[in-house]
């Protein structure tokens with residue numbers, strides 16, 4: 001038996017989770033291939049089961065992930081799948097957002113859950129997760145994952161309840177909020193020239209090619225506010241509205 005885990009991860013939380021999941025399957029001699037949807041490749045139906053995972057952006061799945069799911073995830077014939085979100089709060093509304101589309105593609109969603117992870121979006125009015133809460137959240141991941149894998153292998157079904165009404169509302173809010181997200185970097189971010197080592201990691205790793213680094217950094221208008229550049233700069237050179245901040249470390 002071989003599974004595929006297709007994921008998007010802006011700053012590493014979702015990647016942290018899916019690596020745990022792959023490892024948990026491997027402990028049971030089941031291979032799980034990891035596939036980052038940023039590769040933007042179309043996949044063939046070569047797997048016995050599928051796991052899809054992405055962070056929640058503005059209460060629903062990030063667009064980069066839903067775009068890949070709808071255009072590049074393979075059509076299958078009744079294959080079992082797990083659908084996961086990571087988000088700062090207890091519940092995300094990603095599942096219902098894409099469940100109909102996945103069913104149309106032939107997936108049988110047998111496990112659907114939103115998993116709480118530390119908040120990566122706290123530049124501005126939102127709050128960072130405290131160190132204490134972060135420890136608590138991360139300490140729950142191993143049990144969460146092993147229960148999930150056990151449940152899946154026993155052919156059980158677990159579908160987290162999400163309101164269709166709230167999901168539709170969140171989709172609308174995300175759409176309305178998108179132009180603001182697109183300008184997130186341009187409007188708010190600068191870099192501290194004395195700290196930046198000009199490695200260009202930010203330019204290389206922006207998932208939507210929104211950063212250009214010639215002599216100076218510049219941003220286009222297609223940012224998705226994923227927070228990768230600011231959280232993953234190796235020397236924390238970014239400033240938000242002119243001020244330095246503490247990066248999220250798992």
Ligand SMILES: Cc1cc2nc3c(=O)[nH]c(=O)nc-3n(C[C@H](O)[C@H](O)[C@H](O)COP(=O)(O)O)c2cc1C
Pocket residue numbers: 008009010011012013014015054055056057058059060086087088089090091117118119120121181224225226227
């Ligand atoms: C643009 C943006 C919007 C977000 N919106 C929400 C949200 O509505 N609700 C929530 O609980 N977390 C929200 N988050 C937090 C992330 O979903 C959470 O930290 C996630 O685990 C990040 O995963 P990643 O590191 O794989 O990108 C948001 C993060 C970003 C970057």
Ligand code: SF4
Pocket residue numbers: 191195196197198199200201202203213232233234235236237238
């Ligand atoms: S990742 Fe950080 S250090 Fe590297 S070029 Fe970008 S801002 Fe400068």
Ligand code: SF4
Pocket residue numbers: 184185205206207208209210211219222223224225226227228229230
């Ligand atoms: S500019 Fe930064 S926040 Fe915006 S999409 Fe690129 S990496 Fe993400």
